[in-house]
Amino acid sequence: MHVAAVLKRKGNQVVSIAPDRTIAEAVSLLTNHGIGAVLVLDTTGNIHGILSERDIVNGVSGHGADVLAQRVDALMTPDVERCSPHDTIARVMGVMTERRTRHLAVTEDGRLAGLISIGDVVKQRLIDTNLEVETLRGYVSLRADQ
Incomplete structure:
Protein backbone atom coordinates (compact mmCIF):
# COMPACT_ATOMS: atom_id res chain seq x y z
CA MET A 1 0.00 0.00 0.00
CA HIS A 2 1.06 3.59 -0.56
CA VAL A 3 0.93 6.92 1.28
CA ALA A 4 -1.83 8.00 -1.12
CA ALA A 5 -4.13 5.43 0.55
CA VAL A 6 -3.48 7.02 3.95
CA LEU A 7 -4.33 10.47 2.59
CA LYS A 8 -7.44 9.13 0.89
CA ARG A 9 -8.65 7.68 4.19
CA LYS A 10 -7.73 10.56 6.51
CA GLY A 11 -7.85 13.48 4.11
CA ASN A 12 -5.17 15.94 3.15
CA GLN A 13 -6.07 18.83 5.46
CA VAL A 14 -2.97 20.13 7.21
CA VAL A 15 -3.09 22.22 10.37
CA SER A 16 -0.43 24.87 10.07
CA ILE A 17 0.90 27.95 11.76
CA ALA A 18 3.01 30.92 10.69
CA PRO A 19 6.60 31.13 11.97
CA ASP A 20 5.96 34.46 13.73
CA ARG A 21 3.08 33.16 15.90
CA THR A 22 3.67 32.28 19.54
CA ILE A 23 4.24 28.90 21.10
CA ALA A 24 1.08 29.49 23.17
CA GLU A 25 -0.91 29.81 19.94
CA ALA A 26 0.69 26.61 18.62
CA VAL A 27 -0.19 24.77 21.85
CA SER A 28 -3.78 25.91 21.45
CA LEU A 29 -3.86 24.57 17.88
CA LEU A 30 -2.42 21.23 18.93
CA THR A 31 -4.93 20.93 21.77
CA ASN A 32 -7.98 22.01 19.75
CA HIS A 33 -7.19 19.62 16.90
CA GLY A 34 -5.96 16.74 19.07
CA ILE A 35 -2.70 16.46 17.14
CA GLY A 36 0.97 16.10 18.04
CA ALA A 37 2.60 18.42 15.52
CA VAL A 38 1.84 21.41 13.34
CA LEU A 39 3.57 22.39 10.11
CA VAL A 40 5.11 25.84 10.03
CA LEU A 41 4.21 27.49 6.72
CA ASP A 42 4.82 30.95 5.31
CA THR A 43 2.08 32.99 3.63
CA THR A 44 2.75 31.31 0.27
CA GLY A 45 2.44 27.81 1.75
CA ASN A 46 6.16 26.98 1.76
CA ILE A 47 7.28 24.67 4.55
CA ASN A 58 12.32 20.63 25.16
CA GLY A 59 11.63 24.37 25.10
CA VAL A 60 9.86 24.29 28.47
CA SER A 61 12.72 22.24 29.88
CA GLY A 62 15.27 24.80 28.76
CA HIS A 63 13.36 28.06 29.23
CA GLY A 64 10.46 27.36 31.59
CA ALA A 65 6.98 28.74 31.08
CA ASP A 66 8.40 31.85 29.40
CA VAL A 67 8.76 29.72 26.27
CA LEU A 68 5.03 30.18 25.60
CA ALA A 69 5.68 33.79 24.54
CA GLN A 70 8.45 32.85 22.10
CA ARG A 71 7.92 32.67 18.36
CA VAL A 72 7.24 29.31 16.75
CA ASP A 73 10.38 29.57 14.60
CA ALA A 74 12.48 29.68 17.79
CA LEU A 75 11.54 26.09 18.70
CA MET A 76 10.49 24.46 15.44
CA THR A 77 12.53 21.77 13.74
CA PRO A 78 13.56 23.39 10.44
CA ASP A 79 14.36 20.21 8.50
CA VAL A 80 11.03 18.54 7.81
CA GLU A 81 11.19 14.93 6.68
CA ARG A 82 9.15 14.42 3.51
CA CYS A 83 7.67 11.64 1.48
CA SER A 84 5.62 11.25 -1.68
CA PRO A 85 2.07 9.92 -2.10
CA HIS A 86 3.71 7.18 -4.19
CA ASP A 87 5.98 5.95 -1.38
CA THR A 88 5.08 2.63 0.17
CA ILE A 89 3.97 2.30 3.77
CA ALA A 90 6.99 0.05 4.39
CA ARG A 91 9.39 2.73 3.14
CA VAL A 92 7.72 5.43 5.24
CA MET A 93 7.86 3.21 8.34
CA GLY A 94 11.57 2.73 7.71
CA VAL A 95 12.18 6.47 7.37
CA MET A 96 10.24 7.21 10.56
CA THR A 97 12.17 4.55 12.46
CA GLU A 98 15.62 5.47 11.12
CA ARG A 99 15.21 9.21 11.59
CA ARG A 100 13.20 8.97 14.81
CA THR A 101 10.41 11.16 13.54
CA ARG A 102 6.69 10.79 14.04
CA HIS A 103 5.48 13.01 11.19
CA LEU A 104 6.25 13.33 7.48
CA ALA A 105 5.11 16.08 5.16
CA VAL A 106 3.69 14.58 1.99
CA THR A 107 4.75 16.57 -1.05
CA GLU A 108 4.08 16.12 -4.74
CA ASP A 109 5.58 18.22 -7.50
CA GLY A 110 7.06 20.51 -4.84
CA ARG A 111 3.68 21.23 -3.23
CA LEU A 112 2.31 20.18 0.13
CA ALA A 113 -0.18 17.33 -0.31
CA GLY A 114 -0.71 16.36 3.34
CA LEU A 115 0.88 15.32 6.60
CA ILE A 116 1.04 11.79 7.96
CA SER A 117 1.87 10.59 11.45
CA ILE A 118 3.20 7.31 12.76
CA GLY A 119 -0.35 6.63 14.01
CA ASP A 120 -1.71 7.04 10.48
CA VAL A 121 0.91 4.66 9.13
CA VAL A 122 0.30 2.02 11.81
CA LYS A 123 -3.46 2.25 11.24
CA GLN A 124 -2.96 1.73 7.49
CA ARG A 125 -0.66 -1.21 8.13
CA LEU A 126 -3.32 -2.80 10.37
CA ILE A 127 -5.96 -2.27 7.66
CA ASP A 128 -3.64 -3.87 5.09
CA THR A 129 -2.84 -6.80 7.39
CA ASN A 130 -6.51 -7.45 8.14
CA LEU A 131 -7.27 -7.42 4.41
CA GLU A 132 -4.49 -9.93 3.79
CA VAL A 133 -5.76 -12.20 6.56
CA GLU A 134 -9.33 -12.09 5.25
CA THR A 135 -8.12 -12.81 1.71
CA LEU A 136 -6.11 -15.80 2.91
CA ARG A 137 -9.06 -17.08 4.95
CA GLY A 138 -11.24 -16.86 1.86
CA TYR A 139 -8.65 -18.70 -0.20
CA VAL A 140 -8.23 -21.45 2.39
CA SER A 141 -12.00 -21.78 2.74
CA LEU A 142 -12.39 -22.16 -1.04
CA ARG A 143 -9.62 -24.75 -1.18
CA ALA A 144 -11.17 -26.72 1.69
CA ASP A 145 -14.53 -26.82 -0.10
CA GLN A 146 -13.01 -28.33 -3.23
Whole structure:
Protein backbone atom coordinates (compact mmCIF):
# COMPACT_ATOMS: atom_id res chain seq x y z
CA MET A 1 0.00 0.00 0.00
CA HIS A 2 1.06 3.59 -0.56
CA VAL A 3 0.93 6.92 1.28
CA ALA A 4 -1.83 8.00 -1.12
CA ALA A 5 -4.13 5.43 0.55
CA VAL A 6 -3.48 7.02 3.95
CA LEU A 7 -4.33 10.47 2.59
CA LYS A 8 -7.44 9.13 0.89
CA ARG A 9 -8.65 7.68 4.19
CA LYS A 10 -7.73 10.56 6.51
CA GLY A 11 -7.85 13.48 4.11
CA ASN A 12 -5.17 15.94 3.15
CA GLN A 13 -6.07 18.83 5.46
CA VAL A 14 -2.97 20.13 7.21
CA VAL A 15 -3.09 22.22 10.37
CA SER A 16 -0.43 24.87 10.07
CA ILE A 17 0.90 27.95 11.76
CA ALA A 18 3.01 30.92 10.69
CA PRO A 19 6.60 31.13 11.97
CA ASP A 20 5.96 34.46 13.73
CA ARG A 21 3.08 33.16 15.90
CA THR A 22 3.67 32.28 19.54
CA ILE A 23 4.24 28.90 21.10
CA ALA A 24 1.08 29.49 23.17
CA GLU A 25 -0.91 29.81 19.94
CA ALA A 26 0.69 26.61 18.62
CA VAL A 27 -0.19 24.77 21.85
CA SER A 28 -3.78 25.91 21.45
CA LEU A 29 -3.86 24.57 17.88
CA LEU A 30 -2.42 21.23 18.93
CA THR A 31 -4.93 20.93 21.77
CA ASN A 32 -7.98 22.01 19.75
CA HIS A 33 -7.19 19.62 16.90
CA GLY A 34 -5.96 16.74 19.07
CA ILE A 35 -2.70 16.46 17.14
CA GLY A 36 0.97 16.10 18.04
CA ALA A 37 2.60 18.42 15.52
CA VAL A 38 1.84 21.41 13.34
CA LEU A 39 3.57 22.39 10.11
CA VAL A 40 5.11 25.84 10.03
CA LEU A 41 4.21 27.49 6.72
CA ASP A 42 4.82 30.95 5.31
CA THR A 43 2.08 32.99 3.63
CA THR A 44 2.75 31.31 0.27
CA GLY A 45 2.44 27.81 1.75
CA ASN A 46 6.16 26.98 1.76
CA ILE A 47 7.28 24.67 4.55
CA HIS A 48 9.57 26.39 7.05
CA GLY A 49 9.56 23.67 9.68
CA ILE A 50 7.49 21.55 11.99
CA LEU A 51 6.66 22.12 15.63
CA SER A 52 5.94 19.02 17.68
CA GLU A 53 5.01 18.32 21.26
CA ARG A 54 8.59 17.15 21.74
CA ASP A 55 9.93 20.53 20.58
CA ILE A 56 7.66 22.30 23.05
CA VAL A 57 8.63 20.03 25.95
CA ASN A 58 12.32 20.63 25.16
CA GLY A 59 11.63 24.37 25.10
CA VAL A 60 9.86 24.29 28.47
CA SER A 61 12.72 22.24 29.88
CA GLY A 62 15.27 24.80 28.76
CA HIS A 63 13.36 28.06 29.23
CA GLY A 64 10.46 27.36 31.59
CA ALA A 65 6.98 28.74 31.08
CA ASP A 66 8.40 31.85 29.40
CA VAL A 67 8.76 29.72 26.27
CA LEU A 68 5.03 30.18 25.60
CA ALA A 69 5.68 33.79 24.54
CA GLN A 70 8.45 32.85 22.10
CA ARG A 71 7.92 32.67 18.36
CA VAL A 72 7.24 29.31 16.75
CA ASP A 73 10.38 29.57 14.60
CA ALA A 74 12.48 29.68 17.79
CA LEU A 75 11.54 26.09 18.70
CA MET A 76 10.49 24.46 15.44
CA THR A 77 12.53 21.77 13.74
CA PRO A 78 13.56 23.39 10.44
CA ASP A 79 14.36 20.21 8.50
CA VAL A 80 11.03 18.54 7.81
CA GLU A 81 11.19 14.93 6.68
CA ARG A 82 9.15 14.42 3.51
CA CYS A 83 7.67 11.64 1.48
CA SER A 84 5.62 11.25 -1.68
CA PRO A 85 2.07 9.92 -2.10
CA HIS A 86 3.71 7.18 -4.19
CA ASP A 87 5.98 5.95 -1.38
CA THR A 88 5.08 2.63 0.17
CA ILE A 89 3.97 2.30 3.77
CA ALA A 90 6.99 0.05 4.39
CA ARG A 91 9.39 2.73 3.14
CA VAL A 92 7.72 5.43 5.24
CA MET A 93 7.86 3.21 8.34
CA GLY A 94 11.57 2.73 7.71
CA VAL A 95 12.18 6.47 7.37
CA MET A 96 10.24 7.21 10.56
CA THR A 97 12.17 4.55 12.46
CA GLU A 98 15.62 5.47 11.12
CA ARG A 99 15.21 9.21 11.59
CA ARG A 100 13.20 8.97 14.81
CA THR A 101 10.41 11.16 13.54
CA ARG A 102 6.69 10.79 14.04
CA HIS A 103 5.48 13.01 11.19
CA LEU A 104 6.25 13.33 7.48
CA ALA A 105 5.11 16.08 5.16
CA VAL A 106 3.69 14.58 1.99
CA THR A 107 4.75 16.57 -1.05
CA GLU A 108 4.08 16.12 -4.74
CA ASP A 109 5.58 18.22 -7.50
CA GLY A 110 7.06 20.51 -4.84
CA ARG A 111 3.68 21.23 -3.23
CA LEU A 112 2.31 20.18 0.13
CA ALA A 113 -0.18 17.33 -0.31
CA GLY A 114 -0.71 16.36 3.34
CA LEU A 115 0.88 15.32 6.60
CA ILE A 116 1.04 11.79 7.96
CA SER A 117 1.87 10.59 11.45
CA ILE A 118 3.20 7.31 12.76
CA GLY A 119 -0.35 6.63 14.01
CA ASP A 120 -1.71 7.04 10.48
CA VAL A 121 0.91 4.66 9.13
CA VAL A 122 0.30 2.02 11.81
CA LYS A 123 -3.46 2.25 11.24
CA GLN A 124 -2.96 1.73 7.49
CA ARG A 125 -0.66 -1.21 8.13
CA LEU A 126 -3.32 -2.80 10.37
CA ILE A 127 -5.96 -2.27 7.66
CA ASP A 128 -3.64 -3.87 5.09
CA THR A 129 -2.84 -6.80 7.39
CA ASN A 130 -6.51 -7.45 8.14
CA LEU A 131 -7.27 -7.42 4.41
CA GLU A 132 -4.49 -9.93 3.79
CA VAL A 133 -5.76 -12.20 6.56
CA GLU A 134 -9.33 -12.09 5.25
CA THR A 135 -8.12 -12.81 1.71
CA LEU A 136 -6.11 -15.80 2.91
CA ARG A 137 -9.06 -17.08 4.95
CA GLY A 138 -11.24 -16.86 1.86
CA TYR A 139 -8.65 -18.70 -0.20
CA VAL A 140 -8.23 -21.45 2.39
CA SER A 141 -12.00 -21.78 2.74
CA LEU A 142 -12.39 -22.16 -1.04
CA ARG A 143 -9.62 -24.75 -1.18
CA ALA A 144 -11.17 -26.72 1.69
CA ASP A 145 -14.53 -26.82 -0.10
CA GLN A 146 -13.01 -28.33 -3.23
